[in-house]
């Protein structure tokens with residue numbers, strides 16, 4: 001007997017296999033029971049025909065409760081109607097553990113109830129699909145940056161100096177000293193880029209943001225590439241190629257999951273570099289023409305503004321050259337126009353908002369020191385960062401892609417809470 005998994009049954013057509021599985025759902029009509037089985041690798045329908053298995057196994061099949069664990073044996077058959085393309089003609093069943101009153105039933109549940117039961121909700125077909133897509137994006141990310149000659153670097157999680165400003169920092173004690181949980185690995189990645197050329201990180205990021213929106217998490221995961229000798233323009237090229245690569249990888253490797261989620265894949269097929277670009281100034285002009293009177297030069301764009309801009313395109317759009325005063329201290333001012341910086345936010349289509357923030361970094365020691373002072377940042381904590389501009393400073397650029405917002409967009413899932421296994425939200429630290 002071949003012991004296998006649902007994802008591998010295609011290798012055993014017309015053969016008998018054994019699976020370890022859970023019962024996701026079940027229905028029966030007369031002398032046939034249909035078991036929706038899941039094993040983590042996928043979902044398959046098991047067909048139990050009384051005439052094939054006899055009275056005892058048939059009654060057992062009918063008595064198994066939702067989310068009980070079992071060993072199932074059966075013959076693999078082609079089935080064009082199922083998303084997997086196969087079903088299992090069950091020949092034997094063995095219950096490992098009978099589940100009692102599983103709380104998440106096939107009927108509708110409210111969001112709070114599902115979030116309270118996130119440890120179980122993760123088992124559902126939809127959540128399974130989102131997690132598989134998340135995994136594919138991570139896999140394709142490592143593949144892309146490895147192919148392009150980047151070195152993976154792991155910046156610290158406990159830090160003394162912060163890149164994105166003070167108000168959103170999580171404070172903690174570091175023995176006698178004050179420390180923060182990382183809100184971006186960028187500063188350390190800049191140091192690593194001076195040692196290794198092209199680097200990237202993938203790690204958790206913490207922001208004590210009091211925002212309760214469908215795009216904000218308190219703890220999220222960021223992919224941060226940093227590249228020596230790359231200017232702003234070079235960095236935009238990496239961004240559009242990388243984002244196209246992960247979208248095309250999901251299309252190639254997650255067909256079943258995209259189908260489960262009902263994602264319109266024709267929209268994803270269009271995501272190919274190059275991406276359109278618009279300056280902050282032109283974006284503002286467009287918003288004024290559209291009747292947005294609530295935003296003036298120097299203001300940041302909110303979600304409604306980003307959505308209105310993104311609606312003009314069927315690919316992600318770069319908004320470039322934001323006002324210097326709006327952005328972080330480290331961004332390189334435009335040499336011809338220092339009131340704006342060489343930066344870009346990448347806005348996803350279909351209202352999913354900003355997925356990337358990036359910029360060219362200041363490489364001049366005096367200017368960087370001046371900007372730190374203007375931002376009232378303690379020079380002592382940034383001494384090491386300033387030193388990068390004292391020993392062979394070079395033009396360099398980098399960016400950060402928010403994984404959860406990217407998963408939401410590619411999966412077509414409305415809220416980021418469904419894109420991370422255990423979301424940390426404003427009022428949620430459990431499960």
Ligand code: 4AD
Pocket residue numbers: 163164183184185186207209215216217218220222224225354355356357358359398399400401402403404405416
């Ligand atoms: O634009 P941000 O703040 O950029 C940085 O942190 C830079 N230091 C990155 C770099 O250049 N190395 O954040 C980058 C991305 C955003 O575009 C967004 O996708 C995501 O991180 N992000 C969040 N995702 C979920 N919840 C939040 N609270 C987020 N804040 C930012």
